[in-house]
Amino acid sequence: MNHYLPMLYDTLFGFFALFLLTKILGKTQISQLTAFDFISALILGELVGNALFDKEAGIPEIAFVITLWGGLLYLTEIITQKYKRTRSLLEGSPAIVIHKGKLIYDVMKKNNLDINQLQNMLRTKNVFSIQEVEHAILETNGTVSVLRKPAYQTPTKEDLNVYQTPANLSVMLINDGEVIYDNLAEFNLSEEWLYVQLEQQKTELSDVFYAEYMEGKRLFILPYVNKKDSQ
Missing domain, CATH: 3.30.240.20 (bsu07140 like domains)
Structure with a gap:
């Protein structure tokens, strides 16, 4: 029974340490994770998991791993905030895959995006035909933002000259x-x-x-x- 106690202490410490780390670094919705965020989360979980099940690793080792990796992530955030040119390197940059109704083949090839994948992403935006799209941008989190052609856009109250009621929560x-x-x-x-x-x-x-x-x-x-x- 006694050998379970160190595992309990390590797990509790790892849980609260990771919770504190996410509070310090800030929170990002899963759907907004960039490739770098996703890889960072996987590596951090792997490091903590290995430390928990390593018989020679205890709370000091787990604290060191979390602090070191958290420090690297925090430093990366500071660099991307202070030096804008590094953002495209570390976070990626949006790519225009459809421009003025035309597919940009070079951009799709560079991002390993085929036509079937693009159609699937468009359907998530309620666009079921590429001919409806004027512009489409592949975002850094892997989603696509769509601007429809004027003929396929939903008219607004301003377009219809309809009385606009206030928007309330x-x-x-x-x-x-x-x-x-x-x-x-x-x-x-x-x-x-x-x-x-x-x-x-x-x-x-x-x-x-x-x-x-x-x-x-x-x-x-x-x-x-x-x-x-x-x-």
Whole structure:
């Protein structure tokens, strides 16, 4: 049993050390990871994993590995922020793969991108035909940004000369039957106001699974629904 204790201490230390490291370096969404970020994360996980299962490695060794690799990543971030010319080397740079409706073969070849891959990436942007695309840019995180041709663009309210209502954020006021008092206070709403809204819709708090408020609109309520009730 005693031999499990060092593993417990090492694992806990590695967990909190990695958590602290991510806080120091900043957070990046998975979909926004560059190739360098992805490789860095893999190597860091591998280093910590090896240290955890190495019988001769303890907390000092794990701390050294995390500090060293974290320092290198932090130094890289400073360099890319201070010297803009290094960004394209370390983070990559966007590449135009479609320009004025024409495929740029050299750019696609340089980025090892074939037509099937490009079509798949376009479909994720709800573009199902290359002839709809005016410009397409391959981003550093591997996604593609698309600008459609004018004939295929969705008209805006400004284009249609339609009255534009203000854009408001929605806020969750009830989650799983519990009132979110912090959100009520943030929007200067009272608990009494909330119960009045529920009463107007002939609903009790215990029956509400989710409730959402948006300024100028009626309180949106979703009651508890079982699978058999939805059929």
